[in-house]
Amino acid sequence: xxxxxxxxxxxxxxxxxxxxxxxxxxxxxxxxxxxxxxxxxxxxxxxxxxxxxxxxxxxxxxxxxxxxxxxxxxxxxxxxxxxxxxxxxxxxxxxxxxxxxxxxxxxxxxxxxxxxxxxxxxxxxxxxxxxxxxxxxxxxxxxxxxxxxxxx
Amino acid sequence: xxxxxxxxxxxxxxxxxxxxxxxxxxxxxxxxxxxxxxxxxxxxxxxxxxxxxxxxxxxxxxxxxxxxxxxx
Numbered sequence: 001x002x003x004x005x006x007x008x009x010x011x012x013x014x015x016x017x018x019x020x021x022x023x024x025x026x027x028x029x030x031x032x033x034x035x036x037x038x039x040x041x042x043x044x045x046x047x048x049x050x051x052x053x054x055x056x057x058x059x060x061x062x063x064x065x066x067x068x069x070x071x072x073x074x075x076x077x078x079x080x081x082x083x084x085x086x087x088x089x090x091x092x093x094x095x096x097x098x099x100x101x102x103x104x105x106x107x108x109x110x111x112x113x114x115x116x117x118x119x120x121x122x123x124x125x126x127x128x129x130x131x132x133x134x135x136x137x138x139x140x141x142x143x144x145x146x147x148x149x150x151x152x
Numbered sequence: 153x154x155x156x157x158x159x160x161x162x163x164x165x166x167x168x169x170x171x172x173x174x175x176x177x178x179x180x181x182x183x184x185x186x187x188x189x190x191x192x193x194x195x196x197x198x199x200x201x202x203x204x205x206x207x208x209x210x211x212x213x214x215x216x217x218x219x220x221x222x223x224x
Contacts, residue, residue, distance in 0.1 A: 137199075
């Protein structure tokens with residue numbers, strides 16, 4: 001299917017790339033269909049991709065692999081909460097965190113408390129809230145990215 | 153909003169499949185127990201609001217062009 005996006009214009013998304021968030025994104029329950037889009041130019045080095053809504057062209061969230069900025073990230077998740085995604089194993093589970101990129105880049109952060117969890121086999125996904133106050137909603141990443149820039 | 157008074161160990165039932173019990177009352181803190189089907193999401197409201205705000209901020213991505221310059 002062809003979809004319109006604010007960031008990339010018209011993009012062709014094959015059906016097998018569609019990711020379904022049955023309960024939507026937290027605070028945006030109507031945002032259910034998404035696709036992960038790579039931008040060759042954007043955030044090279046930071047490994048940023050976009051979770052682009054197929055329902056709403058203006059809705060795209062920059063996302064990244066949390067292990068790039070927090071190598072020991074391993075949130076405890078109740079298996080029951082993942083039951084809706086189909087049979088989840090270590091191999092078919094993709095965990096991404098949303099990235100806030102404000103005008104002042106030194107305030108860039110990732111949300112470690114509300115990761116996006118995707119079963120790459122069933123293409124079902126959800127946003128979880130991790131019940132641990134140790135994981136910040138705004139984990140600063142500017143300095144981490146700067147210091148690791150050459151190595152990533 | 154419906155307001156109901158409950159004592160310790162009393163409960164309310166919502167929609168035949170959700171039961172909320174008052175477990176403990178200590179000063180201004182109340183511990184509640186929730187029995188609900190697993191597909192029902194339950195969050196502490198202040199955390200829910202923080203995540204919602206973080207999602208909105210992520211979508212606005214004001215600094216993306218500046219980041220491209222920085223990383224490119």
